[in-house]
Structure formats: C-alpha cells, structure tokens
Amino acid sequence: MNIQCTWTSIRCLRLGILLLFVLGLFGCAALSESEQVSKNEQRDETISLKILHLNDIHASIGDFAYIATYIETERKKNDYFLHLNAGDLFSGDPVVDLQQGTPIIELLNKLELNAVTMGNHDFDYGQEHTAAAKDLSNFPWLSANTIVVDKTTPIQQPKPYVIFELEELTVGVLGLTQSPPSTAPASIEGLEFLDLKETIEKYSFLRDEVDVFIGLTHVGIQADRMIAKQYNLFDVIIGGHSHTVIENPETINHTAIAQAGANGLYIGDITIDIDRKSRKIVNIDGRLQSVEELQERDEEIQAMVEQYIDEMATTLQKVIGNTKTGLTRVGRNERDVPLGNFWTDAMRHMTGSDIALTNNGGIRNSIEPGEITSGDIYTVEPFQNDSVEFKMTGQAIKNVIEFSFKRGNQIDLQTSGLHYTIFTNDKGQYVDSLLEVDGKAIDLDETYHVITNSYLASGGDGYHFEGEVILPAAGNLANALIIYAEQIMKEKGSIDYEDEGRILIRRAE
Template sequence: MRAGMIKSKSISAAVLAAVMFAGASTAAAAPGNSGNANGPKLDVEGFTDVDSSSFTIDFDRTYPQGLDVNRTLDVEVTTEDDVIEPEFTDYEVHKDDRSQVTVTHAEDDLDGLTGSITVNGESFDFDYSSEEEPFVLDIFHTNDIHGKIDPLGKISAFINEEAEQADNHLFLDAGDIFSGNAVVDLQDGEPMVDLLNEMNLDAMAIGNHEFDYGQEAFAAREEQAEFDWLSANTEVVDSSIPIAQPQPYEIYDIDGVEVGVFSLTQAPPSTRPSGIEGMEFHDYVETAEQYEYLEEETDILIALTHIGNSADQHLAENVDFFDVIIGGHSHTRLFEEQMVNGTPVVQAGSDSLFVGHFNLEFDGEEVSFNDYYLQETDELTEVNEDVQEMIDSYNEEAEEVLQEVIGETNTGLYRDARYERDTSLGNFWTDAMREQVGADIAITNNGGIRANIEPGEITAADIYTVEPFGNALTEINISGADMIDVIEMGLRDDGGVDLQVSGLEYVYYLNEEGELVDSDVTFDGEAIDEDETYHLVTNNFMAEGGSGYDFSAGEIIYEDAGQITNALFTYADELMDSEGAIDYEDGEGRITIEEAEE
C-alpha cells in the first residue's frame, strides 16, 4: 500500500478531495451497478475515503484508458444493518498517477453511516456518522451601562434563554459600567460588578469612567470581578499606584477553537486626572498593529473597544485582522452592522437600553459574521429572578446609603441670589467641576442648580437633590474672545445672571433698560486674553446648545468627562480633608452687575 493513501484524521475530507482531484482527467460517467463488473480485474493496493459519495482507489498498475469502471470494480458496502451495492455516477483517472482512480457514487448515499467498503476483495472501513459541522459562536454585548442596573434582570434572562439554544457563547461589555446611578456610585461600583458576576460576563473593555471613583476603587472592583478587564493601549508607568498593568487581550479555548478578545481604551480617558496618574494611554492603530501576531494564534479575533464609533471605523480602515469590532463610548445605536474595510463594526447604545447579539461561524479556515441585531430591553418580559432579587436589594439599600453623611457646612450652600451674583452653592459647584478635570475655567447655568443646602450635615441625598439631572462634564478648548461671547450670552432677558463661574470673574454693565452695554471678563486678576486658548469645563446640557448657548467656535475635548455629581462628591471629600467643612461666603465678587456710564 502506498504511503499517504490512508486518510489522516487531521486532514479534512474536503481538503483531501481537492488534493486528489487536482490535475485529474475525467472519463465519461458509466451508469450501472458495480456488482455487474465483468471486465478485467485489477488488484487494489490502497483505498482512501474522500467523502460519503466518493472514494479513491490505488491499483497495482496503470488504469487502462477508456475502460469502464463498472467492468473492472466489484464493490460492496457493508453497514450495521444492510449490504449496499453503490451506484457509480462518475470516475476520474489521475493524470499525475494513472494507477489512481477516484470513483463517485450516488450522492451522499453513505451519509450518516459506518461500515466497510470491499473493492475487488480488499476491505476498508469508513465512518460518515458525524460529518464535521462549522463552529458557531454566539456573542452578546453591552456597553456604557453607566450604573443603570434596573434592566439587567431582563438582559440576563434574554442572554440565558438565547445561550441555551446556542452551541457556544460569550458575553462581552465594551466599557463604562460605572457612573450615572446613585445606587452604584455611592458604593464605588460594587453593586455593578456583583451583578455582572452573577450574569456571567466574560470580559470587559476598560472604559474612561472605570477610573471615576479613584485608583483604590478601580483596583478593588477589578479584584472583585470574575470577568477579565482588558486594555492593550493602557500602560502603568508608575508601579507604586494601586492599579496593576491591564491584560491587553484574553484567548478563550471554546470547544477547541481559540477565540481572542483584544481591547482598547479611550486615550487619554476623560475622567478625573487623579484617577489616571502614573499611567499612559497609547494610539489605537499603533497599539493594534503590535498585536497582529494574534491573527496566527487565534481562530477568531474580536476587538472589544471603548474608543467611540468614529475611532472604531478608523481602526477598521487601518487594521484588517479583526473578525469584528464591538465598540463603546460614543453611545451609538447601530441597528445594522457597519462594514468597514471588510470588518463589521457594532455598538449597542447605552444605559442598558439595548443588548446586541450576533454569531461568528468558523469553518476551519474562514470566519463569517451573521444575524446581528439590537434587542431593546423595554420589549423583554422575562426576568432572571436571581439577578432581579439582587437589584431590588441594592435599590432598597440605596435609601439608607443616600442618608450617608458626606460632609458638613457651617455657612450653608445657597443659590437664592443666583440671578444677581455668584452664590455659595454656585461657587462650590463650579470649583468642583474645575478641580475634577483640571480646567482653567468652569461655568454652569443657574437652571441646573435645583435647591439649597442648609447649614449642618450634608448627605448624599442632598447632592442628588441639588443636581437631579445626571448631567455630565464636557471639556472644551475655547479662545478668550469666544469665552467673552459665552459670558455675554449668559445675560438673561430680564437683566439677570445665568452663569455661575470658577476660574474667572465677570462684570455686566447695563443701561437703564437692563440691556448689556459692555462687560469685563478677567482671568487670574487680569483681562482675559482674547487670543489665548483656555481649557473650559461646562455641563453637557449647555455644551449641546441647551438654553441657547453656542460653543461651536470652541473645540470639544471630551463630551463626557464624568458625572457632575461625582465631581461634587469628590470635591466635598477634599474640602472635608483639608478644611474640615464645606464653607463658602454667599457672594465672593466673582459676578457683579453695574450700571453703565452714560
């Protein structure tokens, strides 16, 4: 028997067939039954089963040209239940070795069977009982949950139900699981991680808001997590900080298939500066290119990113070895995949409003992307009772947590005179905003400050009462001249003030009708430099044009640099540590209104 004629189990039947048919010459099909062979018999030296409807025979001599295969072969198939005489439909004599002939019989007439084939007295075993199916991996994905835990019971039930019908699955999150819900924020994210553990999350891209609670909290939540925290472009350059160097990727062995999950984080993350001290964040494309070797080490390679949809598209345009990019950060609702340079890009909105689902099929050579959709959580009715019980418990506990004392004030923090001048609450508020992101200037509109804080203890509930909207910090680079324009936009129609500020002072000069005649805007005690660029932080409501404000002349650095409530909590802690109280005089002279000279 010639070497190589027995089928290797490590080579697929399709590949083997392709090799054997290469360069073959085709003889005319000869219908008939092999049992009627009455021509010259050739001795059989070898046999290879190609698939359930064909096999290759290695004869002891060159196969005679033009000889009908039905006349020279006596073939019998024996199975557990029957004896079959296969009907030949075609045969091919190999050009490179005319002693080899591939015979085709009735299509798939041995499919699902095991037994033996006897050819001219020589028997060979076959097994077509379990032809290999392609590997299918179902992916469920979320992003930018931002502490919104209430829909997670439905999301968990949906994933569990769909996963039961899938052969294999992964549950992935593209980052920003924190910041946006008092229940989660007041416990530094612990409830969120507990719930995702219960939901069997497999991996998460580290988002910018994972740093919001500080480095100690980041380290504690990562240790608490039973899922992988990933980021390839994050580098810890100061080994003394609590945060350990993140894993760039993880490879999961799923039923013998190597599935890689590679991750990127917004660079640099829009969060409080102290949260990312001692760390550097590198370019997305340059980082990804360093991991091109993963294409050889994995069968399926997924990019799980928290860099925003436009950056995901740029990544796909420049890096072509990912089978799919699952994105986050921009809160984009992609109801259909974006196909960019052959790479599908997906994202599932934000705030637990959607869960994404698709599958990847691997046939041993290629990966295909299929059946993508976003499931709206409001449409779901089934609930995972275990997860829901945890949610209900955390919500009940939050009532107690909201009464937690986070500081105290002797002066009280008031907003009452907000339309006439700067106020103690407005000054505390804008100082907190500016300190949180290290900006030059902070401004906020009076309409967003909803209550006073009386002298005495300050509770967490007080913070959420004065800022109930969940507004985010938006950072903008703006010229001094454009900053003056924004300040002048803040004059109300009734001649009152709308902007509380930190880092600058301003004066409105009004005529008798309450109309603006002129203004003075000073920064660091001097007239603001109209040609200089300043780092401004405001709230996202104003940045998006709320109350008629226009920042289009500026350059937005970060649309969402964290929750204002988190900034207030953080600054309250700092003042309690440094001053022992959160005290402000009501009116420091940051804002004044004067009559214009005639």
C-alpha cells in the first residue's frame, strides 16, 4: 500500500512537471506574440524614407538599364522615396559629351530623378549648353552657393534648395557646389561661388522647417566631413566630387555622410527611420549596391542607350577644327612635339595652372594635316582620363622630371608652362636638369600649381607627385582638348603647332 502510494506520488509529480512545462510553452508563445505586437506597433510609430543616390556619373550610360530597374523596384516597395544625384552628370563618354549631355538628361528624366546638385563638370560644355541641359530636365538643379551676378549669362539662377512634401513627411534638400568649380573659366563667367560656411549659415533656418534635412553636395569628402564636424545641421550629407566609395555611411557629429564612388558603378541606398510623433530620426542605415551585380534591366532604357550609341557612329565624325601642320607625336622620346604641346596647353587652359605635364604613353596616335574630328581626339586620348591639380614645390617638380627621364633614359613628359633641359653623361644617363618657368630658373622652395592626368597622379608608371591635391577631378582630358581646339579655331582659324624647344637634352660639361 505504501509502495502504491509512493508510485502514485511519483506519477503525480511527473504529471505536475509536465503540466508546468506545457503551461510554460504556452506562456512563451503568448510572450512571443506580445513581442510581435509590440514590434508591429513600433513599426507603425515610425516612417521609413528610402533614398537612392548616385554621384559623378560622368556620362557613363552603359549600365543605365540595370540602374533603372533597381530604382523603379525600390520606388514601388517604399511609400516614402527619393532619387537624388550629387552632381557631375557630364564629361567622360563621347556618346553623351558630344551631344552636350542630352542623352543622360533624357535618361534621368525617365528614371524620375528628384534633384541634382550642380557639379563642377556640369559646366564643362559651356554656359549655353549648361542652360539647355537645365531646361531639358524634369528635375531641379540645386546650388545654394552659386549666384548669377551677370544677368546676361545664359545660365539662370539655380534653386538653392527644394522641399519635398511626402504625405506625412517633409524633406529638405540643400545643394552645395565646389567653390569655385574646377572647369574652364569661360564656363563660369558671370557667376559667383560663395563660401561654403557662409552659405550653410544662410540656409540653416531650413533645419526647423523640415523633418529630414539633407545636404546634397559636390564639394568632396574632406569638405563634407568639415561641414558635419562644424555644423550639427544635416541629418545626412550625400556627397560627390572626390569619387569616394563609402560602403556604409560614416557618422560625424550625428550626421551620416554617404558617397557612391563614380561612373555609375554603385547606387547608394539609404533608409532613414523617423518617429511618427516626435519627428526625430531614430535610425539611419545605408549601403552601396554594386551595379555590376544587378541582373535585371529595363528594356526601354536599354533601347534608348543603344540608340544613342548607334547615333554616335556619325557624330564622332564631327569636324571641330583643322590643322595645316598636323599634330604629330613622332619624336616625343627626344623632345617636345606638336601634339604634346597642344595637349598640355589644353590642360593649362582648363584650370589656369602654372605647369601641365602628361606622359608620352598616354598619347596614342598622331593627327594628320587636314580636318580634325571628335573621333580624332578620342583616338589620341582613348582612356577618358581625368586630370588632377597639385600644389608642388619646385624641388618636387624637379624630382618628377628626374624620375621621368631615368625610367628609360629618354623623355617621358610633355609640358606646358615649364621648359626643361636634361643634362646627361656620355652614356646618355641623367646627371642633372634645368627647369624654367616664364624664362627664369624654377625656385626650388617656391610652390607652383601643376596639372597632370589622373593616371600619373594615382601613381601610374611609378610616378609620385609630392604635394597637396587642390583639384582631385580638374576635368576630362578629351573634353579639354575639344574645348581648346574650338577656342584656337575661333582665335586663329587653324590649329598649328611645332616642336618649340620646350624640352631639350644636352651633354653635361
């Protein structure tokens, strides 16, 4: 009897434990459902704003069909959505550049771009073409620090900012442009570019008028960081100009900074969560979407791109000038040559630098006497190189010249603004050099503005340009050659060059 009672007690104990376990499961399930309700309520209490952004496209339209599909897909998925661009739509692809930007504007209209900030290369085609591009656009061009001071200029005063009313949400976007922009001086005549700090302070009142405040800038990553550090103003800075690849937004002083590289290789993807009641931002997430990884494309956009490319077969035959002398590269390893002189003069014309240097390896062909076409320019400079301007000491410049000759015991750099003589021993090896600017020996302690191509600036062929980068993207080289050719034709009627003694090789005494 006692034994039965004992077993019965054990069975009762087991049943009790089982019952408690089952109740515990139900309790956990109920708690889980409660947590889920809480999460749903939390989601109801926030508004999510999706922003897709690009910058420094530089006329690269080849992958626009893939970009279009990604943008449209995200637009349909999100109730609150903006598509923004941080400038430099132009300069980089002859398909676009030789039509003064029309193809990319038409494509961005199809992609329903909401706003773009004016970049320095958006002035490259000249004022009439910049104005025409703005007129063709279905989206606003922004630049709060660009002021039209000459009312006769074709460029109309750009909007400083735009406020988007997105149902429950207001989003302010302030545009800022490099000051002054790196482009041909003639392209910005009659325009004044205000100091960034002065402009930001002028429009700081917008902070209190919107739920989300975005700086859409084309000033470079270092300036963006300075703005974030000194002003607790913007929620997000979407930047351009420095071609910086920022995988995830970096945060400085509660400001998220984003940039999506260049040339349409990435799409920036940002999500901003805003508390519905307080209108305060509770979270910002961001990433870059590699365009190369995208699989789906918009066939209508693809057909447009292919049509533009087909049209260029004829457009590349456009005559931009003529030459009686021809522009040869022959002899470039021993001295300055006509094409090298024209080329580097065009680079200096672009920025007004003291000195221009370009490497012989980048000069891929000669131009024969007769008509010069756009296709000729893109044949002699097929790389679509940009250019970079440095502030360098005379000694640093001399070091570059020394390195250039020692690479192969021959001339490797064509030049404008600088005349240099290489002194060699009886074996043809470098001994010393004499550098002159404006007929005077270069001051080794003085600083000069030197423009070169982006290949050399980034260390190509082992070069090292020691100095301060003052213009990281000073202008597309092919475009600079075309603009300068047109300038010479207006002034002289023919593009004629000789070897001028800019570069000499002498035996050391």
